[in-house]
Amino acid sequence: MGGWSEARVIESAPDESSLVAARKLARPGPWSETGSNDVLVWGKCQGSGKTPYQVSIDISAPAYRCSCPSRKFPCKHALALLLLWSRGEAAATGAETADFAQDWAAQRAARATAREQRSADRTVDVAAQEKRLAGRLELMDAGVSDFSRWLGDLMRTGLASARSQPYRWWDGVAARLVDAQLPGLADQVRSMGSAVHGRADWADHLLLCAGRWWAMTKAWEGRDRLSADELADLRVALGWPIPSAEVEGSEAMAGPWLALGAHRSSDGRIQQQRTWFRGPDGGIVVVLDFAAGGEGLAAPQLAGTLVDSTVARYPGSAPRRALFTAPLLPGGTSPGLGTGCSVAEALRQESAAVAVSPWRERHPVLLAGVRIHPDGPGWLIDAVGDALPLIEAPMDSLLALTGGHPVDLFGELEDGHVRPLSLVIGGTVVVP
Amino acid sequence: MSWLTELRTSALLGTGRHPAPTPPVDLGVCPPDAVSPEALLLDQAALADVATRAARVAGGSDHLMVRPAGADDCPAAPPEAARLLELLLNQPPVGKELRDHLVQEWLRTAAAAGRRVPHRLLPALLALAGSRPSLAGHLHPAIGARGLWLQELRRDTSLDGTGPEDPVATAERPGSAEDFETLRRLDPARAREQLAAEWKSLTARERAARLGAFAENLQADDEPLLEAALDDRAKSVRETAVELLNHEPASARAARMAARLEPLLQVKRLPRKHFQISLPGVPDDAAVRDGVPADPRTGHPDRVAQFHVIIRGAPLEVWTRVAGGPPATVLGMLRSDSRIIDSLATTAGIRGDLPWIRALLDLREDAELLGHLPGEEREQHLVRLLKTGSTLPATVFQLLHGLPRPWGGELSTAVLDRILTKDGGTLAAGTASFLPLCLTPETLKHRALRHEPPDDDACRRVLGDITRYHSIRRSLTEAFR
Numbered sequence: 001m002g003g004w005s006e007a008r009v010i011e012s013a014p015d016e017s018s019l020v021a022a023r024k025l026a027r028p029g030p031w032s033e034t035g036s037n038d039v040l041v042w043g044k045c046q047g048s049g050k051t052p053y054q055v056s057i058d059i060s061a062p063a064y065r066c067s068c069p070s071r072k073f074p075c076k077h078a079l080a081l082l083l084l085w086s087r088g089e090a091a092a093t094g095a096e097t098a099d100f101a102q103d104w105a106a107q108r109a110a111r112a113t114a115r116e117q118r119s120a121d122r123t124v125d126v127a128a129q130e131k132r133l134a135g136r137l138e139l140m141d142a143g144v145s146d147f148s149r150w151l152g153d154l155m156r157t158g159l160a161s162a163r164s165q166p167y168r169w170w171d172g173v174a175a176r177l178v179d180a181q182l183p184g185l186a187d188q189v190r191s192m193g194s195a196v197h198g199r200a201d202w203a204d205h206l207l208l209c210a211g212r213w214w215a216m217t218k219a220w221e222g223r224d225r226l227s228a229d230e231l232a233d234l235r236v237a238l239g240w241p242i243p244s245a246e247v248e249g250s251e252a253m254a255g256p257w258l259a260l261g262a263h264r265s266s267d268g269r270i271q272q273q274r275t276w277f278r279g280p281d282g283g284i285v286v287v288l289d290f291a292a293g294g295e296g297l298a299a300p301q302l303a304g305t306l307v308d309s310t311v312a313r314y315p316g317s318a319p320r321r322a323l324f325t326a327p328l329l330p331g332g333t334s335p336g337l338g339t340g341c342s343v344a345e346a347l348r349q350e351s352a353a354v355a356v357s358p359w360r361e362r363h364p365v366l367l368a369g370v371r372i373h374p375d376g377p378g379w380l381i382d383a384v385g386d387a388l389p390l391i392e393a394p395m396d397s398l399l400a401l402t403g404g405h406p407v408d409l410f411g412e413l414e415d416g417h418v419r420p421l422s423l424v425i426g427g428t429v430v431v432p
Numbered sequence: 433m434s435w436l437t438e439l440r441t442s443a444l445l446g447t448g449r450h451p452a453p454t455p456p457v458d459l460g461v462c463p464p465d466a467v468s469p470e471a472l473l474l475d476q477a478a479l480a481d482v483a484t485r486a487a488r489v490a491g492g493s494d495h496l497m498v499r500p501a502g503a504d505d506c507p508a509a510p511p512e513a514a515r516l517l518e519l520l521l522n523q524p525p526v527g528k529e530l531r532d533h534l535v536q537e538w539l540r541t542a543a544a545a546g547r548r549v550p551h552r553l554l555p556a557l558l559a560l561a562g563s564r565p566s567l568a569g570h571l572h573p574a575i576g577a578r579g580l581w582l583q584e585l586r587r588d589t590s591l592d593g594t595g596p597e598d599p600v601a602t603a604e605r606p607g608s609a610e611d612f613e614t615l616r617r618l619d620p621a622r623a624r625e626q627l628a629a630e631w632k633s634l635t636a637r638e639r640a641a642r643l644g645a646f647a648e649n650l651q652a653d654d655e656p657l658l659e660a661a662l663d664d665r666a667k668s669v670r671e672t673a674v675e676l677l678n679h680e681p682a683s684a685r686a687a688r689m690a691a692r693l694e695p696l697l698q699v700k701r702l703p704r705k706h707f708q709i710s711l712p713g714v715p716d717d718a719a720v721r722d723g724v725p726a727d728p729r730t731g732h733p734d735r736v737a738q739f740h741v742i743i744r745g746a747p748l749e750v751w752t753r754v755a756g757g758p759p760a761t762v763l764g765m766l767r768s769d770s771r772i773i774d775s776l777a778t779t780a781g782i783r784g785d786l787p788w789i790r791a792l793l794d795l796r797e798d799a800e801l802l803g804h805l806p807g808e809e810r811e812q813h814l815v816r817l818l819k820t821g822s823t824l825p826a827t828v829f830q831l832l833h834g835l836p837r838p839w840g841g842e843l844s845t846a847v848l849d850r851i852l853t854k855d856g857g858t859l860a861a862g863t864a865s866f867l868p869l870c871l872t873p874e875t876l877k878h879r880a881l882r883h884e885p886p887d888d889d890a891c892r893r894v895l896g897d898i899t900r901y902h903s904i905r906r907s908l909t910e911a912f913r
Contacts, residue, residue: 024525156469157448158450159443159446203444207443208480208481208484209481373493382490385494386492387493387496396582399555404581416485
């Protein structure tokens with residue numbers, strides 16, 4: 001595991017204020033007994049109290065431990081130490097591992113072993129497993145038929161009357177779906193509660209979504225006729241995840257994997273990071289990371305870096321979700337992202353993807369030679385003059401980086417809009 | 433009506449009130465028999481969803497034309513310099529005013545080194561410059577062609593294409609008070625002519641406000657207009673004219689005031705040389721026209737107030753002439769009468785009369801008067817003021833702020849010494865925004881910056897700012913080397 005860049009440290013901050021606080025501490029003054037090895041970075045930071053805070057960081061996981069009372073992970077002390085370490089201003093390798101860091105690493109190792117032991121020890125009780133599955137299916141069946149009745153009611157009374165319902169009406173429906181173990185569907189319904197009030201095209205949006213939900217209930221009822229991949233796509237849309245243990249055992253695909261772009265979001269409770277990679281065969285996969293509560297998200301792979309590792313793919317249609325099954329080794333950076341396509345071609349790809357998996361709402365696109373225009377929500381325009389609107393676009397940054405000149409752009413095509421995630425400027429991949 | 437429109441109508445109203453449309457046969461759809469109206473509508477909604485998403489077409493771009501940015505000739509700043517700028521823009525380690533100065537310094541150094549702001553930092557820099565006008569003038573040439581292009585783009589989108597106008601041309605049109613002030617600043621003679629021409633058509637308030645704008649750059653040529661304003665109907669206009677004429681010891685009014693003042697002053701030589709001052713009598717019409725308050729109809733007239741108006745209107749030479757000596761002699765003869773000295777100080781202040789100001793400052797510290805001294809002299813007086821240990825008036829901060837930078841060693845040391853004293857917090861807080869900018873690097877050897885910081889928060893902060901500011905400046909120079 002090599003050193004981290006400062007950018008990577010900044011990415012790992014839980015919020016802006018932690019980073020601001022960390023920058024103030026990122027000077028040698030308050031630090032003592034710092035050191036690092038391949039896995040750990042440690043140090044003591046003199047705070048306002050008498051005893052200095054003991055900070056240990058496992059840079060491979062990454063995991064953070066600090067004796068301060070902060071409930072942020074990583075806390076400002078850990079961030080400050082990482083900043084110093086990334087700049088080479090402290091925590092040089094060579095020092096003997098501090099006791100507190102050693103103890104913590106040992107505890108973590110012990111816990112991990114115990115966990116593995118437990119899962120290995122767990123005798124597979126086939127009968128109990130089948131019973132659990134049958135129970136879940138029964139619950140989902142009931143939930144789906146309840147939901148399709150609700151859709152019927154929605155259509156009978158009309159969308160206009162649904163709009164006059166308060167948020168809690170939508171929340172109530174979502175809660176019932178969660179109880180029926182259909183959290184994916186529940187999320188969509190919950191967000192509709194605000195969309196019907198926030199969107200100008202709310203009626204069309206609700207109508208088409210209701211149609212999609214209806215199709216999902218129909219597909220679930222007829223799931224025996226679906227192929228394995230189709231069923232997997234449907235499961236993801238409904239919110240019945242495929243356990244990663246099942247995936248880990250499947251065939252592993254060798255790298256190098258080129259990071260195309262990443263997007264981070266947070267709903268307050270759970271942080272999510274999705275990173276798009278392209279493999280040596282040109283196939284695109286997406287890796288999802290989640291972190292809840294105090295955990296930190298996995299360090300992001302910056303767009304344009306090559307990662308040497310193997311991935312296993314979840315079932316489903318392309319682009320498939322994947323997870324890394326080996327340690328991620330840096331494999332250099334790429335001068336570009338590959339050959340992009342035109343806007344028309346990107347829309348054709350989306351069209352084909354919808355035909356294969358009508359539940360999927362997001363498609364990776366690599367567009368060649370597009371210009372950015374700041375009008376309204378922002379637009380990208382390809383060489384023949386076809387334009388697509390942008391969403392969540394950092395317009396100032398896009399304009400500053402491109403200067404209105406054509407660039408290759410990677411992004412997510414969603415609901416007819418492109419969310420730009422990375423650009424190629426002068427032989428370098430940059431994140432706007 | 434198209435199928436989709438019909439579908440929307442049915443869905444909005446509900447199948448309870450409006451039937452589901454017939455499925456589009458030309459899409460090859462044949463609906464199952466015997467389904468409920470709701471199911472028929474939902475089936476078609478699902479079809480519409482897939483059809484919409486599978487049949488998206490790109491928008492045209494005829495209305496989306498932008499001329500791309502020109503090429504940047506100079507290379508981007510080196511990585512270390514870029515990191516410094518990024519730090520200053522996103523997480524400034526010093527206060528806002530200091531940050532602005534450091535950003536300016538960055539831009540200047542970059543321009544001198546033939547480097548430019550890296551493109552990715554332009555948005556944050558331009559956003560900052562948008563809210564801090566002091567920065568806006570320093571952006572070129574460091575922001576390069578890309579920066580210019582972004583600025584044009586912002587202007588185009590925010591101002592609908594109205595370009596900047598010639599300020600003189602704008603101000604010359606009759607209009608707001610601000611326009612007039614601008615004109616007066618840019619072209620005093622033209623402003624005077626304009627005011628004279630418009631005089632009759634303006635309200636009293638407007639006349640007073642426009643006349644007031646003359647204060648900033650009063651000239652001898654303004655006198656006829658001011659003299660005429662003494663006869664104005666409105667009291668506020670007359671008062672403004674009096675205020676302005678007080679600035680002009682060579683005016684006709686000053687000569688009239690001198691004639692009123694001189695007979696009131698008599699020099700007595702025993703027991704030692706001093707003034708014997710008589711108060712003025714009942715002011716005649718000419719005196720009232722010159723601003724001397726008329727006697728009230730009832731009650732006692734305030735002769736002292738009338739006397740002070742005369743002092744402020746008359747030339748100061750009356751005093752030296754009568755006393756037969758320089759200002760110091762006059763002040764020595766007035767030692768017991770501090771109210772008269774106050775009036776003389778005010779008069780010397782508004783006239784910027786240096787010999788008088790110096791003499792008055794020898795008598796007592798007066799922050800107001802200090803402001804009129806040339807930089808170096810002012811600095812010496814401030815050093816004296818800081819060393820006295822007496823409570824500092826709030827005007828000191830302004831005076832320190834106005835001094836040419838960097839300060840000399842003596843003043844720098846005096847300020848730092850004072851900050852270390854028990855009441856240093858006030859000085860630290862009052863100068864926090866600019867003190868680091870005023871000190872030379874040599875001052876950094878001062879004990880205040882080398883030992884344990886004091887307990888007071890404001891002191892600690894300003895001393896920390898000084899160290900940080902100078903260390904960033906040093907790094908900045910090195911980063912571009």
